[in-house]
Amino acid sequence: xxxxxxxxxxxxxxxxxxxxxxxxxxxxxxxxxxxxxxxxxxxxxxxxxxxxxxxxxxxxxxxxxxxxxxxxxxxxxxxxxxxxxxxxxxxxxxxxxxxxxxxxxxxxxxxxxxxxxxxxxxxxxxxxxxxxxxxxxxxxxxxxxxxxxxxxxxxxxxxxxxxxxxxxxxxxxxxxxxxxxxxxxxxxxxxxxxxxxxxxxxxxxxxxxxxxxxxxxxxxxxxxxxxxxxxxxxxxxxxxxxxxxxxxxxxxxxxxxxxxxxxxxxxxxxxxxxxxxxxxxxxxxxxxxxxxxxxxxxxxxxxxxxxxxxxxxxxxxxxxxxxxxxxxxxxxxxxxxxxxxxxxxxxxxxxxxxxxxxxxxxxxxxxxxxxxxxxxxxxxxxxxxxxxxxxxxxxxxxxxxxxxxxxxxxxxxxxxxxxxxxxxxxxxxxxxxxxxxxxxxxxxxxxxxxxxxxxxxxxxxxxxxxxxxxxxxxxxxxxxxxxxxxxxxxxxxxxxxxxxxxxxxxxxxxxxxxxxxxxxxxxxxxxxxxxxxxxxxxxxxxxxxxxxxxxxxxxxxxxxxxxxxxxxxxxxxxxxxxxxxxxxxxxxxxxxxxxxxxxxxxxxxxxxxxxxxxxxxxxxxxxxxxxxx
Amino acid sequence: xxxxxxxxxxxxxxxxxxxxxxxxxxxxxxxxxxxxxxxxxxxxxxxxxxxxxxxxxxxxxxxxxxxxxxxxxxxxxxxxxxxxxxxxxxxxxxxxxxxxxxxxxxxxxxxxxxxxxxxxxxxxxxxxxxxxxxxxxxxxxxxxxxxxxxxxxxxxxxxxxxxxxxxxxxxxxxxxxxxxx
Numbered sequence: 183x184x185x186x187x188x189x190x191x192x193x194x195x196x197x198x199x200x201x202x203x204x205x206x207x208x209x210x211x212x213x214x215x216x217x218x219x220x221x222x223x224x225x226x227x228x229x230x231x232x233x234x235x236x237x238x239x240x241x242x243x244x245x246x247x248x249x250x251x252x253x254x255x256x257x258x259x260x261x262x263x264x265x266x267x268x269x270x271x272x273x274x275x276x277x278x279x280x281x282x283x284x285x286x287x288x289x290x291x292x293x294x295x296x297x298x299x300x301x302x303x304x305x306x307x308x309x310x311x312x313x314x315x316x317x318x319x320x321x322x323x324x325x326x327x328x329x330x331x332x333x334x335x336x337x338x339x340x341x342x343x344x345x346x347x348x349x350x351x352x353x354x355x356x357x358x359x360x361x362x363x364x365x366x367x368x369x370x371x372x373x374x375x376x377x378x379x380x381x382x383x384x385x386x387x388x389x390x391x392x393x394x395x396x397x398x399x400x401x402x403x404x405x406x407x408x409x410x411x412x413x414x415x416x417x418x419x420x421x422x423x424x425x426x427x428x429x430x431x432x433x434x435x436x437x438x439x440x441x442x443x444x445x446x447x448x449x450x451x452x453x454x455x456x457x458x459x460x461x462x463x464x465x466x467x468x469x470x471x472x473x474x475x476x477x478x479x480x481x482x483x484x485x486x487x488x489x490x491x492x493x494x495x496x497x498x499x500x501x502x503x504x505x506x507x508x509x510x511x512x513x514x515x516x517x518x519x520x521x522x523x524x525x526x527x528x529x530x531x532x533x534x535x536x537x538x539x540x541x542x543x544x545x546x547x548x549x550x551x552x553x554x555x556x557x558x559x560x561x562x563x564x565x566x567x568x569x570x571x572x573x574x575x576x577x578x579x580x581x582x583x584x585x586x587x588x589x590x591x592x593x594x595x596x597x598x599x600x601x602x603x604x605x606x607x608x609x610x611x612x613x614x615x616x617x618x619x620x621x622x623x624x625x626x627x628x629x630x631x632x633x634x635x636x637x638x639x640x641x642x643x644x645x646x647x648x649x650x651x652x653x654x655x656x657x658x659x660x661x662x663x664x665x666x667x668x669x670x671x672x673x674x675x676x677x678x679x680x681x682x683x684x685x686x687x688x689x690x691x692x693x694x695x696x697x698x699x700x701x702x703x704x705x706x707x708x709x710x711x712x713x714x715x716x717x718x719x720x721x722x723x724x725x726x727x728x729x730x731x732x733x734x735x736x737x738x739x740x741x742x743x744x745x746x747x748x749x750x751x752x753x754x755x756x757x758x759x760x761x762x763x764x765x766x767x768x769x770x771x772x773x774x775x776x777x778x779x780x781x782x783x784x785x786x787x788x789x790x791x792x793x794x795x796x797x798x799x800x801x802x803x804x805x806x807x808x809x810x811x
Numbered sequence: 812x813x814x815x816x817x818x819x820x821x822x823x824x825x826x827x828x829x830x831x832x833x834x835x836x837x838x839x840x841x842x843x844x845x846x847x848x849x850x851x852x853x854x855x856x857x858x859x860x861x862x863x864x865x866x867x868x869x870x871x872x873x874x875x876x877x878x879x880x881x882x883x884x885x886x887x888x889x890x891x892x893x894x895x896x897x898x899x900x901x902x903x904x905x906x907x908x909x910x911x912x913x914x915x916x917x918x919x920x921x922x923x924x925x926x927x928x929x930x931x932x933x934x935x936x937x938x939x940x941x942x943x944x945x946x947x948x949x950x951x952x953x954x955x956x957x958x959x960x961x962x963x964x965x966x967x968x969x970x971x972x973x974x975x976x977x978x979x980x981x982x983x984x985x986x987x988x989x990x991x992x
Contacts, residue, residue: 324826325829328826328829328830328833329833329837332880333880336825336826338825353880386880387822387883388821388822388877388879388880388881388882388883388884389880510878511874511877512871512874512875512877512878514874515867515870515871516871519867
C-alpha cells in the first residue's frame with residue numbers, strides 16, 4: 183500500500199474522531215480493528231457474523247470504506263481471502279465469529295499456509311473472563327491453528343490491539359508469506375482506549391526475513407552453472423511472489439537454460455517462451471521429467487521439492503549438482519540435499535547471478551529435450567478439431583482435456599483461471615498456457631477440494647478488470663457451491679466451468695490403476711447444475727459436444743455482470759496422462775500410447791479375446807472332462 | 812548420531828512453549844529433554860533442548876525454531892565450549908541398616924541429602940548427565956522409590972552469550988505479557 187492511500191484512509195475515519203482533531207482519540211477495540219484494516223490498505227473483508235464478533239460487525243457500519251462480503255460459509259471466506267491475495271499479492275482478510283465460525287475457517291487457513299498465501303483472519307472469541315470455561319461457542323482457535331498459521335495471536339488487552347494488528351499484516355505479507363490469525367475476545371472489542379496508530383518501525387526480535395544472499399554462495403552457484411552441460415531451472419511459486427519474473431527470463435536467456443515449472447510456478451515465465459518447457463512432476467510433461475532426471479545441474483528457484491514434483495527421492499536427478507534458492511532457510515536441504523543453498527529474496531539473488539553469469543551454448547542439451555518432446559507430441563490427445571485425431575479419442579465423446587484447450591483458445595489465454603482440485607486441475611495445468619504471473623490460482627500444496635469457486639470470487643473482487651474463470655469438477659464444486667449465492671449477491675462476474683464427468687475423476691483414476699477398477703464411492707449422482715444455478719438466477723449453458731464449446735464460452739464472456747455457469751458434460755472415464763505413480767521414479771511414467779502402439783494394442787487385445795473364447799465343441803469337451811465324463 | 816544441545820532465547824509470551832512443543836511433534840523431532848526457565852531479562856525465557864540425532868537433523872531443528880516468530884535466537888552449543896548441568900532428586904530406600912552406605916555414596920558424588928524419613932532419603936544431585944547416570948546406577952540396588960530430573964541446562968563458556976541485543980521490549984506489549992509457560 184502506498185503512503186498516500188494510508189493518508190486518505192486515515193482521514194476518513196470514524197465521525198467520533200472529528201472534534202479532538204489530534205492523534206489521540208478514544209475508540210472501542212472493534213473500531214481500532216477497523217482503523218488498523220484501513221491503515222493496511224484493506225478494502226474488502228470476507229466474512230460471516232456471529233455473537234462473539236458482533237461488536238466488530240457493528241463498528242463496520244461506521245467504516246463504509248471497508249466493504250464486507252457476506253459468504254455462505256466461513257470456509258468460503260478464508261478461500262475468498264486467499265483468492266483475493268493470490269490475484270494481487272495484497273493481504274486478504276477473512277472474519278468470523280468464535281467456535282464454529284473460527285473452525286470453519288480452518289481448511290482455508292491450511293490451504294493458504296501450504297501455498298504461502300498472505301491472509302489475515304480475524305476471529306471473535308468469548309470474553310476474556312470466560313476463556314477456558316467451555317463457554318457457548320468457545321474454541322481454542324489459536325491452539326487449533328497453531329500448526330497451520332505462520333503466526334497467530336490471542337489479544338488479551340485492548341492496549342496491544344493496534345500493535346498486534348500491525349504485526350499480523352507485516353508477518354503475513356513479508357518473507358515467505360502466509361496466514362496469520364488474530365483472535366479477539368468480545369470484551370476487548372467493546373473496551374475503549376485512546377487510539378494512536380503506532381508509527382515507529384515494527385520490532386520483532388525473532389522475525390527478520392532475509393534479503394540479500396551471501397556473496398560466497400552466489401559465487402559457488404555461478405561456478406556450478408559455468409561447469410554444467412545439461413542445466414535446468416525449476417521455477418516455483420516464489421518467482422511470482424517475489425516479482426522476479428523478469429529476472430528469471432533474463433537469467434534463462436543469458437545462460438541459455440531451459441525452465442521447468444511447478445504447478446504453482448505456472449506464470450513465472452510465459453509458457454510461450456522458447457526456453458519454457460512446461461510443468462514438471464506427477465502429471466507434468468514426460469519430456470520435462472526426463473530433462474530433470476538427465477540434467478547435470480538443477481537450479482531450483484522458489485520451489486520446495488514437494489513429493490509431487492520429485493517422485494522417488496532416492497532416484498531423483500541422481501547425476502545432478504543442485505542449487506536451491508529460497509527465502510525460507512528451512513526449505514534448504516529439507517527434502518533434497520543440495521550443493522549450494524542460497525537464502526534470500528529471489529529478485530535480489532537473481533540480479534546478483536545475472537550480473538556475472540556467462541552465456542553458454544547448450545545446443546546438444548536442447549536437441550535431447552526436443553527428441554523427448556517429439557515423442558510426447560505423438561501421444562497428444564488434444565488436437566485441433568479438423569486435424570487427424572489420436573485413435574484413443576472415443577468417437578463423439580467430449581474430453582475434459584479438450585474443454586480446457588478450447589477454453590484457453592477462446593479466452594485468448596488471457597484469463598485468470600482458478601481451479602478446484604482433481605483431474606480438471608491437471609488438465610488446466612497441461613492445456614491452459616499462462617503468460618502472466620498470478621494468472622493461475624490453484625490449491626497446490628493442500629489440494630483442497632472446494633477451493634475453486636470461492637477463490638475465484640475473491641480473485642475477481644481483487645481484479646475486477648480481469649476475466650476470471652472458475653474451472654471446477656463436479657465433486658469439488660458441490661463442496662462449496664453455496665457460494666453461488668455470494669457471487670449473485672455481490673454481482674461478481676465470475677465464469678464457472680464445471681468439468682462434469684459424474685465421478686470423483688482423479689480418485690477413480692487411481693482406483694483404475696492401483697485398485698483393480700473397484701470404483702468405490704467415486705460415481706456421483708449429481709443435480710442438474712444448470713437448473714441449480716438458474717434457481718440463483720445465474721445464466722447457464724450445457725455443453726455435450728466439442729462443437730458447442732466456442733459458442734458457450736462466448737455467451738459466458740458476453741455476460742459482464744454477475745456469475746455465469748457452463749456445465750461441460752464430459753467423458754466419464756478419461757485419464758490424466760502422463761502419470762508418475764506415487765513414490766515411483768520421476769521418469770517412470772504411465773503414458774498414453776502413441777497411435778501406432780495404441781493400434782497394435784487393440785489388435786493384440788482382439789486376438790486375445792478371440793483365443794480366449796473357446797469353440798463350442800471344445801468348451802463342451804472341457805466341461806465334460808471337468809465333470810469326469 | 813550424537814548428542815546435540817540447543818539453547819533458544821524466546822520471548823516470554825503466552826503460548827510460546829506450546830509453539831515449540833508443537834514444532835517437535837509436527838516435524839517429528841525426537842527430543843531427549845527440554846527445560847525452560849527465566850533469564851536475566853523478564854521478557855525472555857531460555858529453552859535448552861537436547862536431542863540425539865545426526866547434525867543435519869539438528870540443523871533442521873535450528874532452522875525450524877527460527878521460523879517461530881517468538882524465537883529470538885538459537886545456538887548450537889555443541890559447536891563451542893559450554894558448561895552443561897542437570898539436577899535430579901532421587902528418593903532412595905534407606906533404613907537404619909543401610910543408611911550409612913547411601914550417605915557415603917552421596918559424599919563421593921557431592922550429592923546433598925535434603926530429606927530423611929525412616930524408610931528413605933531424598934538426594935539432590937547436580938552435574939553432567941554421565942555423573943547422574945552413574946549415581947543412579949549405584950543407588951539402584953538400594954531401591955529407587957521415585958526420581959525426577961530437570962533435563963539439561965547449558966551456558967557457553969567465557970564470553971560466549973546468546974544474542975539478545977537489538978531487542979527492546981515494547982511497552983504496551985510488556986504490560987500485557989504474563990509469565991505463562
